[in-house]
Amino acid sequence: MAEPSKLNERTLLVGCQLQGKDDTLFESSMIELAALVKTAQGDPVMEVSQKRERIHPATVVGKGKVEEIEALIEEIEVDLVIFNHELSPSQMRNLSEALDIKVIDRTQLILDIFAQRAKSREGKLQVELAQLEYLLPRLSGQGAQLSRLGGGIGTRGPGETKLETDRRHIRNRITDIKTQIKTVASHRQRYRERRKTNQAFQIALVGYTNAGKSTWFNVLTDSDAYQEDQLFATLDPMTRKLKLPSGMVALLTDTVGFIQDLPTSLVASFRSTLEEVTEADLIVHMVDISDPNRDKHQETVISLLKELGADKIPMLTVYNKNDLDHEALTHYQSLSVSAIRNEDPKTLLRTIEETIKSSMVPYKVAVPSNEGKLLSELQRLTILEHRFWDDEYNVYVCEGYAHPTLPIYDQIQTLIRTGDIDTE
Structure with missing residues (x-):
């Protein structure tokens, strides 16, 4: 168990808004960063941002802003600084030296959350692989910073004991993990083929993180998948039987939530898990209707589905949490529901069945x-x-x-x- 002091590390958030980036989208990204920090059991105490034409090659933000951050660190006594931007190895080194405090970026934060969420052997291997591939180019010149980490956000997970090992050892470990993931992935592929042989119609439940997928997964399948009002509550995919009104039985899979600016390394590492989506006969896309950035979230999910090669699979878009926002939306083929209303599960099941029927x-x-x-x-x-x-x-x-x-x-x-x- 982590020390109590590490459960709520006081965190300063730093964002750099580039020219041309919409104010609303930038603010949404910073709000999301704060939510990620809370999910990682941190305490986001202040936010600092700067508008720039381009990223400063050495420190992301300008020299004056770095000095302002340094003064704030002393004033509000923070334990950690998190940048809402992936830091290059040199930027990480320069900022750590200038601020004399632990500095991580959005990618490390997401990796930390994934490390907490991974339960299956495959999930743990994928997190460790992503952590090590992120760490490898950042080893040089980080001795002092790494020795200061000592746990907390950005250091958890299977890869943390490898932080101060040499490149050769890490490369060997990466090779070993990739081999193990291939073996586990082949088992998963055989399992998927067996499901096909058993004639099961497969439905994948996808959506932006915290859209309510796991809640609906539990309601529809009478299951007990982990659900919480936080980002990335689900990491390892779970599949259960789903009985439709006609009596037809399908298989419903709950998947990891998508997020904007999801690190490429994570998409690559979790490809075998995300392939559950590509094997589906129908995708149910859950959207949080109460989120003001729902349109952007939809674009993010659809873009990632296209990247995975799943954009040709029939999709039903479901607007969730309409008890929080009654605005009627007409985008896509859609249905508006709330998990807290007794009649909505039946409505959703009927709509899923009608959608399936249209392709039969x-x-x-x-x-x-x-x-x-x-x-x-x-x-x-x-x-x-x-x-x-x-x-x-x-x-x-x-x-x-x-x-x-x-x-x-x-x-x-x-x-x-x-x-x-x-x-x-």
Whole structure:
């Protein structure tokens, strides 16, 4: 357990607004940085920002602003300075020497939160890989700063014991981790293939961090996934069965929340986890309707989905937390819900089923009475709308919708071709 003093490190936030960056977006990014600090169990006590035409190559902000930050550190007694900008190795070194205090950037902060959240072996390996790849170019000249860290925000996780080891050892460790991740990823791939073989329709729940995905995951699947009003409450993906109103059973996967300016190294490290999204037959995109920057958050998610190659998958956009904001939105194919209203889970399930149905193919098939297994599969793996017993032919006539990518569809087509009963 961390020392109590480390649970609420007093933190000074520093932002640099470049020319052309919208004031609202910049302020949103700084608010998000403060939320990230709180999630990392820190205490954001003050914010300092500067408008510049371009980033100062040595210290991000100008010399005068660095001196102002130095004076503030003494005045308000902070333990840590966090820049809302990824610092280069030389900027990190220059700022640490000038301010004589621990300095980290947004990327390190996110890595720290991921280190706290990772529970699975794969998640821990991915965090350590991202930490070490971030650390490697920043080793030179950081001896004094690293020896001062001693724990706290930006130093947690599997990689912290490697901070003062040499480059060769870190490179070897990176190679070893990549090998282990490949092995775990291959297991995950086989698991996904087995799910396909078992004919499961797969739904991925995605969205900006803290959009309410885990809350809805728990409501819809009667599960107990970790949920909290904080950023990155979910890191390791979780998959559970989801029963739709027709009786069809799908698999719903809760995924890690997206965020603007998500470090490239994290996207790369977590690619195997994020591939859960690329394997989906439907993406449910959850948006926090009460967030004033919801449009920007939507753009961020859609951009990352495109980067992952998942932008062609059918998507249902769901505006969540409408109990906090009643404004009607018309962007995308959308539904407005709140997890605290009793009728909304049923509404969401019906809408998901209707969305799935729109990508399915209608069928009408005669099933012999001795094909009990097939009848059960039609109920479980398709949207079975009508089933009745035909006394003349001693068969069940089933009507519904089946997804053409699932094996059950091929079974239906075979039965239609070989059957000698007119179901028209």
